[in-house]
Amino acid sequence: MPDCEPLIYLFVPGNRPERFTKALASGADRIIIDLEDAVAPECKAAARTAIGEWMADSDAPRERVLIRINDAATPWHADDLTLVSTVRALCVMLPKCETPNQVAAVLACLPKDATVLPLIETARGVVALHEIAAAPGVTRLAFGSLDYMADLDIPAGSLALQFAAAQIAIASRAAGIGSPVAGVTPDLDATRVATDMANARTLGFGAKMCIHPSQVAAARTALAPSAQELAWAQRVLQAWNTSAGDAIQVDGKMVDRPIVLKAERIVAQAARTN
Template identity: 50%
Template sequence: MSADIAFIPRSYLFVPGDRPERFGKAFGAGADAVVVDLEDAVAPDRKDAARAALAAWRAAGQERGGRLVVRVNDDASPWFADDLDMLRTLGPCEVMLPKAESARQLERLAAALPAGTGVIALIESARGVLAAEAVAAAPGVARLAFGTLDYALDLGLDDDPRGLLYPASRIALASRAAGLPPPVAGVTAGFNDDAALREDFGLARACGFGAKLCVHPRQVAPVHAMLAPSAEQRDWAARVVAAAGAGGGAVQVDGKMVDRPVLVRANAILARGPA
C-alpha cells in the first residue's frame, strides 16, 4: 500500500503513556511525531491509567505541534482489546503495532480501527523480518519500523552491528517495494551517548532508513541533522539542477555527466532541506 503523506516524519519521540505531565513537553521537543507508549514503558498494573490519561489529555485539546502516534500493546496481549476500544474514541492519530509478524495481524487491526488510520508496523523478531514484504503490503500500513533491541534479543545477538545489516536491508527493501516511506530505525538506549546515536543511525541510513525512534528529546536534533544534506551536497545539487535547466544537450558537472538518475538525486537532496 502506497503511503500518501505530505510530510514524512524523521523522528519519533517516545513518552510513557502513564506520564501525562510529560506529554506536552514531548510535543514541544521538536520531534516530528510523538509516540505515546502503552506497551513497554507502562507496567501491567498501570495500563488502564495510561489509556485514561491519554484519552483525557486528548479530550482537553492540549496537543500542540507534531503528530500523535499511539504504540498499543501487541495483539496477543491481554491489553490489546482495551487499547483498540480507546483508539476508536480518541480521534485522529497513527498506531504503532509492536511484534508485527504477519499480514493477517495488520488486516485485523485495520478492520478494527477507524477508517484512514495509518499503522506503523514495528518488526522486532525473526518471524517479522521474514514476513517483512507481506507486512509492508498489508492494508493500512503506512510505514515499517525496526525494533532492533527486541530483534537482537530474539536472535541472541551481541553488540556487533553486523548482525543488524541483513534484517535492516530486508525491511528497507520491503518498504521500497511496497511504495512506503523509508523505514524507521530502532532506539539508541544510551540517550547521553552521541557517538552511539551516530553509529546506530549511520548504519541504518546506509541500509536505506529515513527516520529514527528516539527515547529522549536530546536525540531529536542530532537525528534531524544526520538526515539533512551537507552544505557541499546542497551546493552540488543546486549546480546540477541549474546545469540541467540550462539545456543545450549533454551536461557535465564536476567532470561527470548529468543523466536522469543524477538529476533525480540532486532534486531529492534539495527537497530534504536543512535540519
C-alpha cells in the same frame, strides 16, 4: 514514494501525561505515547485512563500523536484496542508485527483513513515483510532493532542486524511506501545518536525513533544532507537545468537522469531538515 513523511518520532510513557504536551514541543515531528515497554504491567490500566483523558481534553494536533499498543500475544492487547477505538486514534504503532492480518485487526478499530505503523522486531516479521508493507493502512515500517537483537540473540553491529534493516528498506521501496523508521539508540550521547542515524541512512532509512528529547536535534541533523552533498546536488541541478537535455559533466563525471533524481532528493531533504 511519499516524500513528506515525518523524520523524528519521540516516545513518551503513557502513564506520564504531564509529559505529553512537552513532548509535542520537543521538535519531534510525531510523538508516540507508549503503552508497551515504557509502562510496567501494573501501570498499564492507569496509562490507558491517562491517555483517554488527555486525548479527550487536549487541543493538541491529533495528527502528530501515535499510540503504541501492546502486541497481540499479550493480555493487554484487547484493552488497548478498545482505547484506540474510543479516542479515535489516527495512527497506532503495532509492536511485534508478523502478519498483515494483525495490521487489519488494528485498522478495523480505527477511523477511516487512519494508519498503522508496524514495528518489525522478530524473524517472523522479517520473513513477512513484503506482505506487511503492502497491507492496507500501512504507509511505512519501523525497525525495533533492540527486540530484533533479542529475538535472534545477536549483538549490536551484527551483520544479521544490518541484513534485516536492509530488507525492511527494500520491502518499503517495493511497496511504494515511505522510507522506514530506524530503531532507538539507548545511549543519550548526541554523537552516538547521530552515528546510528547516519548508519541507518546508508541502509535506506529516512526517519528515527527517539527515547528522550535530548536526542531529537542530533537525529534531525544526521538526517540532513552534508554541506558537501548539498553543494554537489545544487551544481548538478544548475548544470542540468541549463543543458537543454544535452549530456553534461559535473566534477568530471557524466550526469544522467538517475543522478539528477538523486540531486533533487538531496535538495528536498535539506529543505525538510532545516
